Each structure stands twice: as structure tokens, then as C-alpha cells.
Amino acid sequence: xxxxxxxxxxxxxxxxxxxxxxxxxxxxxxxxxxxxxxxxxxxxxxxxxxxxxxxxxxxxxxxxxxxxxxxxxxxxxxxxxxxxxxxxxxxxxxxxxxxxxxxxxxxxxxx
Amino acid sequence: xxxxxxxxxxxxxxxxxxxxxxxxxxxxxxxxxxxxxxxxxxxxxxxxxxxxxxxxxxxxxxxxxxxxxxxxxxxxxxxxxxxxxxxxxxxxxxxxxxxxxxxxxxxxxxxxxxxxxxxxxxxxxxxx
Numbered sequence: 001x002x003x004x005x006x007x008x009x010x011x012x013x014x015x016x017x018x019x020x021x022x023x024x025x026x027x028x029x030x031x032x033x034x035x036x037x038x039x040x041x042x043x044x045x046x047x048x049x050x051x052x053x054x055x056x057x058x059x060x061x062x063x064x065x066x067x068x069x070x071x072x073x074x075x076x077x078x079x080x081x082x083x084x085x086x087x088x089x090x091x092x093x094x095x096x097x098x099x100x101x102x103x104x105x106x107x108x109x110x111x
Numbered sequence: 112x113x114x115x116x117x118x119x120x121x122x123x124x125x126x127x128x129x130x131x132x133x134x135x136x137x138x139x140x141x142x143x144x145x146x147x148x149x150x151x152x153x154x155x156x157x158x159x160x161x162x163x164x165x166x167x168x169x170x171x172x173x174x175x176x177x178x179x180x181x182x183x184x185x186x187x188x189x190x191x192x193x194x195x196x197x198x199x200x201x202x203x204x205x206x207x208x209x210x211x212x213x214x215x216x217x218x219x220x221x222x223x224x225x226x227x228x229x230x231x232x233x234x235x236x237x238x239x
Contacts, residue, residue, distance in 0.1 A: 001175060035221070037224045038224070039226070048208055049157070049208075049229060051226050054222050054224050054225055060227065094157075094226070099159065099174065102156060104156045105156060
């Protein structure tokens with residue numbers, strides 16, 4: 001199984017400031033078709049996860065443009081340009097190159 | 112598309128956990144969608160369990176961690192799919208989610224990992 005490791009596990013951020021979450025996979029996520037299937041999801045308290053980003057950097061429908069994704073191979077990053085109150089929650093990376101596995105989550109909280 | 116989960120919240124050890132996910136706004140027989148089960152617990156985090164999908168015939172994929180104990184079945188007459196997990200232990204206590212995964216994004220590009228929407232989740236406790 002591909003193991004996904006996120007850092008940090010907790011990220012206190014000041015409102016209006018940027019935030020960054022890293023995700024590393026135990027092996028390359030480049031699929032045999034040449035694409036890389038890495039997604040990011042947000043889970044607000046008491047809710048199911050919600051898709052934010054797919055294929056490394058594509059924002060899903062309705063996702064604000066303050067969210068962006070980048071990376072390649074085994075190293076990926078989710079960035080929030082200016083954190084808002086509604087961004088509080090836990091963020092997960094997920095690989096879809098070989099079956100599906102999730103990172104352990106990063107809790108974003110306001111300082 | 113909406114997913115409505117149903118099933119018992121309490122299962123005894125060694126018995127079978129059974130959950131159903133009813134689909135509205137799409138067809139479980141769609142040839143460009145997969146229907147997934149995922150669970151979440153404090154000890155294991157988010158764990159993908161498996162999926163069923165139709166591509167001229169029905170296929171299943173299961174996570175190694177539960178293979179041999181899990182069955183995911185479609186029910187086309189009711190437009191729903193189900194999860195059965197056998198021989199449960201307290202380690203299987205978790206919130207269970209169903210989720211739709213589209214093969215293609217809105218621009219028509221092949222994009223595995225498009226998990227949307229998710230069911231609201233069912234807390235299943237394994238206890239005698």
C-alpha cells in the first residue's frame with residue numbers, strides 16, 4: 001500500500017495569513033498514464049470530507065481560489081493564501097494512483 | 112447527486128456489519144462512476160475500504176486490510192449499494208461513509224480521486 005504522510009499534524013494560523021500543508025507519499029504517484037492522482041479534502045467539524053483539489057492542482061467546483069495545490073512525484077503541498085474562519089478543520093491528502101489511501105490529516109486552527 | 116446511508120449503529124463482535132447507501136440523482140450502473148465505502152476512526156484515520164463499479168460488467172476493488180471480510184454489492188433495482196463486513200471486532204468501530212467517485216471532471220479529463228458527494232456517515236459501534 002502507498003503510505004501518505006502529512007506535516008504538520010497541527011497548524012495554528014492567524015486569520016488573513018497564509019497556511020501550508022505538506023504531503024509525502026511512500027512511492028511515486030505518477031500513474032502509468034503519466035498523470036498524478038493526488039487530491040486534497042477538507043473536513044469541517046461534524047461533517048463528511050469535502051473535495052478541494054484533484055490531480056495535484058485542479059480546484060473542484062465551488063472551491064475558493066485562495067486554495068491551491070502543487071507538487072510532483074512524491075511531494076505535494078496545499079496552500080491557503082489567506083486563512084478565513086470557515087477554513088478551520090482537518091485537511092487530508094489522498095492518492096488515487098494505486099487504489100486509494102489517505103494521509104493522517106492536518107488540523108488547521110486559528111491562533 | 113445525493114447519498115443516503117442506512118443501517119444499524121451497533122453490531123456484536125464476530126457478527127456482520129451491514130450498511131446501505133441509496134443513490135439519487137445518478138445511477139449505480141453509470142459506466143463512468145465508482146461507488147465507494149470509507150471509514151474513519153481516531154486510531155486509523157480515514158481508511159478507504161473498497162468500491163464497486165460498472166464497466167460493461169460489475170467490478171470490485173477492496174483494501175488489503177479488509178480483503179476476505181468485505182463485500183460491496185450494487186442493487187440496481189433500488190439504485191443503491193451495500194457494504195458487508197464480516198467477523199467484526201471492536202477495531203471495526205468507526206464512522207462509515209459512502210462516496211461517489213467520478214472518472215471524469217467537468218472538462219472531460221480522466222481524473223480518479225473525484226470523491227463527491229459523500230454520505231453523512233454512520234457511526235457503527237462493535238460491542239457486546
